[in-house]
Amino acid sequence: MFLNTIYSINGPVVKVRDTKDFSMGEMVYVGQKRLMGEVIIVNDAATTIQVYEETSGLRPGEPVLGTGSPISVTLGPGIISNIYDGVQRPLGKIEEQEGAFIGSGVEIPSLDPEREWDVTVLAKPGELVSPGQIIATCPETSRIEHRVMVPPHLSGTVLTAAESGPHRVEDVLITVKDERGATHEVKMCQKWPIRTPRPTKTRLPISQPLITGQRVIDTMFPIAKGGTAAVPGGFGTGKTMTQHQIAKWCDADIIIYIGCGERGNEMTQVLEEFGSLIDPKTGRPLTDRTVLIANTSNMPVAAREASIYTGITLAEYYRDMGYHVAIMADSTSRWAEALREISGRLEEMPAEEGFPAYLPSRIATFYERAGYMVNLNDSEGSISIIGAVSPQGGDLSEPVTQNTKRFVRCFWALDKSLAYARHYPAINWTTSYSEYLDDLAGWYNAHLGERFLRYRSRMAQILQEESQLLEIVKLIGADVLPDDQKLIIEVAKLVRTGFLQQNAFHKEDTYVPLEKQLEMMRTIWYLYKKALIVVNERQIPVTTIAGSGLFDKINKMKYDIENDRLDKFDSLRQEIDSTLAAMN
Structure with a gap:
């Protein structure tokens, strides 16, 4: 006969009546299959639990066991490159054990307890350690060095320290004596409640x-x-x-x-x-x-x-x-x-x-x-x-x-x-x-110069003016617009398709460094200013400029100019000058 048993089941919500054994936020095991759950309501009449697994087959009268601790994740080497479900159960290990579907009450360690890590222990006996201090390191992947830290609420003197070498996640790396004289073991892994933010300075x-x-x-x-x-x-x-x-x-x-x-x-x-x-x-x-x-x-x-x-x-x-x-x-x-x-x-x-x-x-x-x-x-x-x-x-x-x-x-x-x-x-x-x-203006100015945000503002201005002009075009058509406004619409199209639109499958366009982004904006603005002079002073219509293929050339610069060949933008701007100068 169990002291605490299920009284009612409503989907993932389970109630236990007449008990004061559970605390708010406590992790519990529900039913014969030990389904993982969390206490979400506590009152005199009943304790309410939300269950993190499928409750099909669960019946009233089955036991509910408390753990005394909140729902937590295990933190240690082996997290990177892993695939977990919502409560940090490794799906790869579950598939090996259960097949394509997750069974009820599956208990598999979040981190592989048998895997050995090449650990370099940094802490020494007699050393004072403080919360968050890095006491050991190990290569977790080729890219990430895992740094084992003192738990956030622990400080004191190191009594013993393990030797550097192969260690498992449950191995004790150091023992610490706190200011009250209590001794604590610090393992490679630690647990932390998921609903509590980790402290920072x-x-x-x-x-x-x-x-x-x-x-x-x-x-x-x-x-x-x-x-x-x-x-x-x-x-x-x-x-x-x-x-x-x-x-x-x-x-x-x-x-x-x-x-x-x-x-x-x-x-x-x-x-x-x-x-x-x-x-x-x-x-x-x-x-x-x-x-x-x-x-x-x-x-x-x-x-x-x-x-x-x-x-x-x-x-x-x-x-x-x-x-x-x-x-x-x-x-x-x-x-x-x-x-x-x-x-x-x-x-x-x-x-x-x-x-x-x-x-x-x-x-x-x-x-x-x-x-x-x-x-x-x-x-x-x-x-x-x-x-x-x-x-x-x-x-x-x-x-x-x-x-x-x-x-x-x-x-x-x-x-x-x-x-x-x-x-x-x-x-x-x-x-x-x-x-x-x-907030980022200082960084942009320091790394790219003040021109970056200035050109960014000009691109936004062109798009804003296009939006206003298109409202007019909807009412009375594009033919009545003067050529300088037609030019804005053409350049805005260039901003949209040549700059804002990006091809994830093109090797030069899938990722564009900030320096190239700056040069692209500079070139579009250069074309606009030069074309505006041609339109206003030489009375050459926008259709003539568009017919020269210049807009198409600028539109393709994101593909034609390699990310590491930014010097080609100078040649492109010279081509703009020569093409516009040849128009009559």
Whole structure:
């Protein structure tokens, strides 16, 4: 006879009556199969638990066992290049043991307990250690050095230290005597509750861009290291593709990709693609610096809700080592839907469109864990969060998009008409924005000169003027416009197709360094200013300039000029001069 047993079951929500044995947020094991769950409501009448696994076959009267600790992830070497579900169970090991589908109550260690790592122990007996201090290192992958740290709430004197050499994750590396005289063992791995942010020393001001090589992002709507961005868009607008490009090319050290509630076939494509991609910086597989968390739409909704926190906790761990981490959350709308489903089963009062009233605070809690930090060990690291939002029917006024917009500073609105016209990335330049431009101005000026932001402003100005002119064209037609305004429309088309549109399958265009982006903007503006003189002073019509093939030549510069041959832009600008001079 068990003291605590199941009283009722409603999908992933289980209740236990007449008990005071469980604490809020405690991890528990539910039923004979020991399904993983978390306590979410505690009162005198009953304790309510959300179960992170499929509850089919569960019956009232089955036991519920407490663990005394909150739901946590295991942090240590072996995380990078792994594929986990929403509660950090390794899917590769589960497949070996269970087959294609995850069985109920599967308990597999998150990190391989038998694998040996070549560890260099840095701490010495008698040494004083402080929270977050690096006490050992080992090569986790060809790209990432794993740094074993003192847990955040531990300090004291090292009593014993292991020898450098092969060690497993459960091996004790040092023992520490704290100020109270208690002795603590520090292993290669440690546990941390997923809903509690890891502590840092201080949050630094945003000052460095996260360089992605995508022109519409880097130039028009940049995101900073430690920044937050939302990528909202309807079905088929390219949210996942945009995140793939950023994951492959951005200058973050580590990528954590969270597939939260996405379709199984789409997640399979992600897993296969990431497994075959080569990191352009090292020539090694991209998985050498990537962690994948796969929680598809047919997996339990409670685990979908937890996957976001699992991913951000892993990111904080590597940030504490001094790495720059980028998180791709695809998609936060499915996460919000999981909140809504659980809230409905808890019979909570619904707010807008059935979402719980605490939806804004949950979204804020997630995005607030981003930032550029000074860690406890005085290293600097950052977490940048790029969250895809999938509004139903592409309606950007729905609650998840609007609440996300409140808490992010970068908004890349994807446009269905652009996507259907094969304009990628399909980021709409009139409805998107970035609030990081002022923060990053100092970095741009120091590394690229003041011209970069000046040309960026001119490109935005041309697109804005085109938008206004097209309203006139819709009413009275293009023929009545003077030639200088026709020129703006032609140059704006060049900005859109020659600069903002990018080909992910072309070796010179899939990634473009900032220096080339600057030269491209400079060349487009050079053409505009020179053509404007020809139109106004020599009265040569825009149709003549367009007929010369000059616009087509500039449009193809992204393909024709190699990323490492920027000197060719000088020749291109000379060609502009000679072509325009020959016109009559």
